[in-house]
Amino acid sequence: SLVRSCQNALRQARTKSGAVDRAQRSIKACALRLNSKLTRLNSKLTRMMAELIQSYRTRADQALDRRLPSTDLHPGDLHQAMRYAVLGGGKRIRPVLVYATGATVGALPEALDGSACAVEFIHAYSLIHDDLPAMDNDDLRHGQPTCHRAFGEALAILAGDALQALAFQVLGQDSALVTDPCIRLRMLDVLVQAAGSRGMVGGQAIDLAAVGRELTLAELENMHIHKTGALIRASVLLGALSQPTIEAAVLERLEGISTTWASPVVDAQGRLYFASAGRSFVVQSGPEFRV
16 A cells, blocks of 8 residues: 555656646747747847938938038138048948937937038047047048048148038028027037037047056046047937927936936947946947047
């Protein structure tokens, strides 16, 4: 009797063990199917995001081309240098941020073109000057000769000056932008602050003063907050301000987010990160930190 009881207990245990095994196999199969679906969904979302970003870049290139002076206009050499510096390549990160932010708050694409161009003109002029022998002394930009190598130092400096002026001309005169003069004035102020000594140019000055010495992490962050981050923040704000009915709370929230994203960090391998909400994203790798 005891033996039979033990045998029955053993059979029941085996039956239960088999049920557990079947349940585990079923759960594993479900997990594999779910993971496969999530992988396909992530791939689809990544592809859609890449297509959206590319559409913004294409729109930016077209808008920039329309707003740059023609080489047929006098002085043609200067206008050619301006077009060379702007249209010769680039990731269009700042225009993409303008379009993406504007789309998020419901701004029309045509109302964003002027702001996208203005911030990119400022960025392009800064690169012209940054590449000069007195600063970084670079020979190549986007795989092409830098502006001063292609047109000479004097004309390159003037092209940068002209692009800076064009940025504010576009932001002040573009008829498709918001018509409210108070909002238009605020947009101009945003770009002025981002481009000046308390923004991008200030970051360049900090960078030059740091040549030959090792910076602390705090000093490095401060340099990139100004040199790179100021225009990143301005891009988000210009996109948001392009929607004239944006609520103050939404604008304040976007301003806070843009300030967080405008805090780049460079790691030991020379990779530039923008960190937000505990996550970090590589924007560019290599010794050249400008993006």
